[in-house]
Every structure is written in structure tokens, then in C-alpha cells.
Amino acid sequence: MKKKRNYKKLTIDDRMIIQAGLANHESLTQIAKRLHKNKSTISKEISRNGSGHPGYERCKTSFICNVCPKRGFCTRPKFYYDFIKANQIAEREKVVSRAHSRLSVDQITFIDSIVTPGVQKGQSLHHIYISNKELQSLCCERTIRRLIYRDQLTVRPFNLRRYTAFKHELKKKEEPRNKIAQINNLRDMLGRTYQDYINYRFEHKRANIVEFDSVIGTLTDKKAILTITLVKYNFQFGLLIEKGSPSSVCRAIRNLFDKIGIELAKKIFAICICDNGTEFASFFKLETYNQIQIIKTFYTRPYKSSDKPTCERLHEFVRYVLPKGHSLDSLTQDDLDDMFSHINSYSRKSLGDKCPYNLVKRAFGTGFLKAINIRKINSKDVCLKPRF
16 A cells, blocks of 8 residues: 655744754654655755855755764855754745745836825725726736836835724844754754654553643742643642743753652653643653653643643632742742642632542642641641742
């Protein structure tokens, strides 16, 4: 049976895997197999959307300068592949390829000879279009407006009547690289992308899923809250960490594993997912403990909070107690434990009017709850108001 080909266009995740594969010294064939694409697709992607200096010619040493051992002292024009720039070039090409008119140059010149004098007399586009049957036979009124906004006619958009009455889309600024991906080495993303997470979760349907995120206070704070969410139980607790520090995150989670024991950690933290924030740059290192793999880690897509929806939803309760703009530097770990004890004792309609504390207690026992210092609060005493 002939294998069905994948004709979907490359996404930013696919391009990230291409760059990661190049950094890992993989061949184009290996990268193509990983993405289930044809080898020629990968080759064309690099050639079309790579960033090269003028006068670049392919050298014999390497196909691309990303991993060339001589690039540090080579004086020839360079050619690099950067997945962010490549995605921007591809997206821009989609727009440019569609932003041309089917009208010939002579037809556009004829339209210009009618529209420009009319606009100069203070006439609206609609009046000009209705008054000239020649225009009606060539195109619609909307096409004339598009030609003006593309600068294909002599008249300019600001010359039109009621120009300011219409909304005009502003061009989005290109996001700098450090806001798109915080992972220092893209090779660490291989096998840990969001699509890998979907595939792995499908193969391990009964495995427990844990979402990680951070909550910050003010820009000048030195502390932040690492939130850990057990998705199945809507249970969330937090650890105090140094703001933006990858080592602080790893240290806090490893200390947690030591408290609850490796066997329980393997059961509770089977599948872990976090975003691309600076504090999670070393998150993948948590997979192994004493050189033995105990959990599986993944990263969400850039700017996709919907990839870990439970975590983001439960942050609403955190903001009840710690509103945005509230400094976290004065908080202690005991304060956090008290706050999350109240949050996890709060009855949820989505859980059948049960609270997350009782569900986790039944699933993992009181030993786990004591280890993370979360206690049961009487339902009548639950308080979700600012008090720190």
C-alpha cells in the first residue's frame, strides 16, 4: 500500500525542528523523516527562506553555515537558517503572492485616468463608480479602493472622502527572537514540541498530566511563584522561586521529588508541559534522576496559553488573593501553602461540587499532601480575598 504523503504547509514548529536538526548534525533525509515530509521540501525550505549575505555561493564544506566548523574564521559570505526569520519570510510571501491585481497595466492606467480627476474634484469613489459605466464593466468598486491602498493609482488613500472614518489595519511589529523562544539550544526541543506532546499523550492515555507555569508580581520583584497543576484533579500548588532563574526551577522541583519519593514522582509527574519562558530553559533536565528517566517533559507553542488551559484557568484563583501589580518579595513559602490550601478546598461545580483536595487525597494519599504542605480548610472558612 502506497504511503499517503503529507501536503500540509510547514509551521513554525516544523521550521524549529529543521533548525534543531541542523544543529544536531542530522542530514536532510533524517529531518524529512522526522517531519514526515519529502527531502526536497526541506531543501527548498532552507534555500527559499534562509538568510544569506549578498554574493553567497554554496561551499564544499557544508550545505549551510549553521553548523560549519569553519564559520568562525571563514571570510566568505554566510548563509544561515533561522526558524523565526524563515517563518516571517514564508508568511510575508503568502501575503505578497496574493497582493497583485489581475488587471493589466493598460486597464489600471485607464481606471486611474477616470478615478484621479474625480477624486480631485471632491467626488467619492462610489459616486465616481456609479457615474462611469466603463469602470463598472472592468471591475467592482472595492477593487478600485484596493488599487488606491496598494499605491497603484495616482490618488492616495488620504485624498479620499471619509478616509479617517474607516478602520485601517496596523502592521504588526516583528517579535524579537528572545520573546519567541527562550531555549538556548534548539537541539533540546527535538522530541519535546507541542505536537510530540499530543502524540505522546495519545499513546499514554492513562498517564497523569502536569502543567507548569510562573506567576510574577511587579517588574522589580526578585521572587516569583512556580505553579504546578495536576490537570485531572484541577489541583494547583506553588513553590517560591527566583524570578527568571532556570536553576531555581530545577532545584525546587528536584527538592519536591526528594520529599515525595521517586516512585510517587514518576506516577504523579508522568507527563509535564511548560511554556517557553526563561525560567524553563533547563526544564528538560528534570527528565532524568540519577541517570534514569522518570518523567517526560514538553514545551508549548510560542504565545499559545491554550496549550495548558487548566493552569491558566486556575491562575484566576491566585489573582483573587494576589492581584496583578502586587509585589511577591514579601511572601514566604508558608504564605503560598496557606493560599493554595484555601484554593484547593474551594468546591468546584465542574468537579461535581467536590474540592480538588479531596480528589488528590483519594488518588495519592495524605502523604503527598503533607509533603507539599497543603491542608484541608473547612468549606465555611475558605477565603479567597487579598490578605498578604
